Amino acid sequence: MKFKQTPIPQNLFVHNRKRLAQHLDEQSLVILFSSDEMPRNGDQFYPFRQNSDLFYLTGIEQEKTVFMMFPDAPDKKKREVLFIIEPNELLETWEGHKLTPGEATEISGIETIKFINHYDDILGELMVQNKHVYLNTNENIKFNSEVDTRQCREGRKIKQRFPFHNYQRLAPILKSLRLEKQEEEVNAIRKASDITGNAFRNILKTVKPGVYEYEVEAKVTHEFGKNLATHAYAPIVASGKNAISLHYTDNNDQCHDGELLLFDFGAEYANYASDMSRTIPVNGKFTPRQRECYEAVLRVFKKARQMMVRGTTIESFHRKVANLLEEEHKKLGLYTGKDVENQDPKKPIWFKYYPHGTSHFIGLDVHDVGTKQEVFREGMVLSCEPGLYIPEENIGIRIENDILITVDGPVDLMENIPIEADEIEQLMAG
Numbered sequence: 001m002k003f004k005q006t007p008i009p010q011n012l013f014v015h016n017r018k019r020l021a022q023h024l025d026e027q028s029l030v031i032l033f034s035s036d037e038m039p040r041n042g043d044q045f046y047p048f049r050q051n052s053d054l055f056y057l058t059g060i061e062q063e064k065t066v067f068m069m070f071p072d073a074p075d076k077k078k079r080e081v082l083f084i085i086e087p088n089e090l091l092e093t094w095e096g097h098k099l100t101p102g103e104a105t106e107i108s109g110i111e112t113i114k115f116i117n118h119y120d121d122i123l124g125e126l127m128v129q130n131k132h133v134y135l136n137t138n139e140n141i142k143f144n145s146e147v148d149t150r151q152c153r154e155g156r157k158i159k160q161r162f163p164f165h166n167y168q169r170l171a172p173i174l175k176s177l178r179l180e181k182q183e184e185e186v187n188a189i190r191k192a193s194d195i196t197g198n199a200f201r202n203i204l205k206t207v208k209p210g211v212y213e214y215e216v217e218a219k220v221t222h223e224f225g226k227n228l229a230t231h232a233y234a235p236i237v238a239s240g241k242n243a244i245s246l247h248y249t250d251n252n253d254q255c256h257d258g259e260l261l262l263f264d265f266g267a268e269y270a271n272y273a274s275d276m277s278r279t280i281p282v283n284g285k286f287t288p289r290q291r292e293c294y295e296a297v298l299r300v301f302k303k304a305r306q307m308m309v310r311g312t313t314i315e316s317f318h319r320k321v322a323n324l325l326e327e328e329h330k331k332l333g334l335y336t337g338k339d340v341e342n343q344d345p346k347k348p349i350w351f352k353y354y355p356h357g358t359s360h361f362i363g364l365d366v367h368d369v370g371t372k373q374e375v376f377r378e379g380m381v382l383s384c385e386p387g388l389y390i391p392e393e394n395i396g397i398r399i400e401n402d403i404l405i406t407v408d409g410p411v412d413l414m415e416n417i418p419i420e421a422d423e424i425e426q427l428m429a430g
């Protein structure tokens, strides 16, 4: 736990629970579990990161936490119950401070805090009083893991103990709530974006031929750590041909004179992600060809950003951006109009130079909840990330900012982070 207490005020979590309650059937019990502490080797665990949905409803970042919500519970004190580990001297001697019930209430706004050893009894009591039980799973379309999650394991146990209840999926409701960011959430993403931008400004001063990718990564990590942030995802520091591999994270090569260096990193602050990509010349000066390619992607980025308005979807937005890139590809001599006429429509030529999507939702997770068919509405935050990859020229360019959808059009949360080719060259020279 980085923060003793999350810097997000409890009203967000109180409000999120109120919004959730409006979407539940009558007499419903919701049960959510914290993430697992993931085993590494020996007696070690990977750093703990709270389950995003549990955090969204409670603000609690501690392990072994369970939340039950039963808005129509006959016993008013059981309408919201948070279960936490019981602090004890031995545990705290080894692991440091654990939340007291008072602290848990202060963070979450939940009045009834129970120690986790009461879980079975209270579950039994609430299960005989409800008509529906909502259980949660990770419904990210790309999630496919051999490792079972705590919420699946515990959910199965509940179903075994109470086989004849009416079980429902919580994930679709939480998805629609999480898609629309509240003010506190946008503030956290803004803060994460600012930390990311400052890290980028700092490394512009230090990149030069001979530096290793991992040295640059270390600088980013240092900047994040100083600001109470972590990496929202494995950072990409990809020089030369490494940038062609879209999710290259080895970051172990030396950066050479004449190469481009592609970054894709983002700070996570108070559990909220940012996601930024930039591409710079290792020696501080783009070659004419590199600049030509960079300007092409930047032009597309600026046009694309303007297209991020209410009513569109990731799917249709991506198609339009691919068309813009196709025009630029032709100008750059990568293929001709005739090649496009003759292409197999199922395998457009642009895909060879742009083999990834243009956008995804951002929030508590870097690839946040929401599908490509979701209609953009106020409060959504998405990436805008066109790119260009030319393997035969060792050119890999991606430009990525995080955009908030508003009634007045797109707001670029990263608009102050250097992006113009001239600006990058000046900062690298200075």
Ligand code: GLY
Pocket: 233, 264, 265, 275, 360, 366, 383, 385, 400
């Ligand atoms: N950093 C991963 C992405 O841009 O989607």
Ligand code: MN
Pocket: 264, 265, 275, 276, 277, 400
């Ligand atoms: Mn990215």
Ligand code: MN
Pocket: 275, 360, 383, 385, 400
């Ligand atoms: Mn992204």
